[in-house]
Amino acid sequence: IAGITQAPTSQILAAGRRMTLRCTQDMRHNAMYWYRQDLGLGLRLIHYSNTAGTTGKGEVPDGYSVSRANTDDFPLTLASAVPSQTSVYFCASSEDRGSTGELFFGEGSRLTVL
Amino acid sequence: GQNIDQPTEMTATEGAIVQINCTYQTSGFNGLFWYQQHAGEAPTFLSYNVLDGLEEKGRFSSFLSRSKGYSYLLLKELQMKDSASYLCAVTDSNYQLIWGAGTKLIIKP
Numbered sequence: 543i544a545g546i547t548q549a550p551t552s553q554i555l556a557a558g559r560r561m562t563l564r565c566t567q568d569m570r571h572n573a574m575y576w577y578r579q580d581l582g583l584g585l586r587l588i589h590y591s592n593t594a595g596t597t598g599k600g601e602v603p604d605g606y607s608v609s610r611a612n613t614d615d616f617p618l619t620l621a622s623a624v625p626s627q628t629s630v631y632f633c634a635s636s637e638d639r640g641s642t643g644e645l646f647f648g649e650g651s652r653l654t655v656l
Numbered sequence: 657g658q659n660i661d662q663p664t665e666m667t668a669t670e671g672a673i674v675q676i677n678c679t680y681q682t683s684g685f686n687g688l689f690w691y692q693q694h695a696g697e698a699p700t701f702l703s704y705n706v707l708d709g710l711e712e713k714g715r716f717s718s719f720l721s722r723s724k725g726y727s728y729l730l731l732k733e734l735q736m737k738d739s740a741s742y743l744c745a746v747t748d749s750n751y752q753l754i755w756g757a758g759t760k761l762i763i764k765p
Contacts, residue, residue, distance in 0.1 A: 584660065584743070584755030585699075632698060639751065644689065647698035 545569070548633050548648035555623050555655050563618045563651045565633035571646070573639035574616040575600075576608060578629040579650075585632065591616055592639045623655045658682045660756035662744050667762045668734055676729045676742050676759045684749020690718050690729045691743040693758065699743055702729070731761075739763045 587600030591610040668674040691699040705720035
């Protein structure tokens with residue numbers, strides 16, 4: 543079944559540790575995104591990628607980095623996790639950024655930083 | 657700044673009709689989306705409006721007035737499975753997607 547796969551689905555992490563959230567899509571979409579979702583707030587964009595080989599900063603990029611080596615994969619790395627990064631992280635994709643097409647979301651990664 | 661406003665929570669009865677409002681102030685406008693998100697799950701696409709008027713899709717309809725910066729999602733013949741959060745999102749002039757905090761809809765028997 544086509545879609546987006548995220549891993550891990552849940553993780554508890556000690557502060558200061560490095561963590562990579564994985565995201566893979568098989569829809570050949572050009573654009574990919576990482577969002578965080580916190581209670582009472584809308585989805586906030588962390589980083590995005592318009593196409594393989596390019597990335598850009600979203601609304602809340604500090605403390606996060608991404609790479610887009612190919613079309614399918616878009617990992618999100620927390621270099622040194624802090625408690626304020628406790629959140630649910632969603633990876634998403636669309637045919638193109640700036641299009642009027644819908645976003646397709648992964649099932650989310652629930653991250654707790656202690 | 658850019659802002660999307662929608663009620664935090666609404667309650668409705670099974671079988672009834674409910675209207676979820678969304679108002680927006682953004683730098684330009686290139687379309688408005690509604691997504692449904694069940695607790696613990698990913699958001700899923702419901703509707704897209706770019707022109708004024710009503711778009712109907714089964715039990716769900718979405719309305720847009722660009723001059724008023726206003727949209728609503730209308731859910732008819734409510735079912736228990738419609739209990740979810742409903743997210744309003746607007747694409748601005750730079751095609752950046754601005755998200756509302758979501759409206760949690762509680763359906764009671």
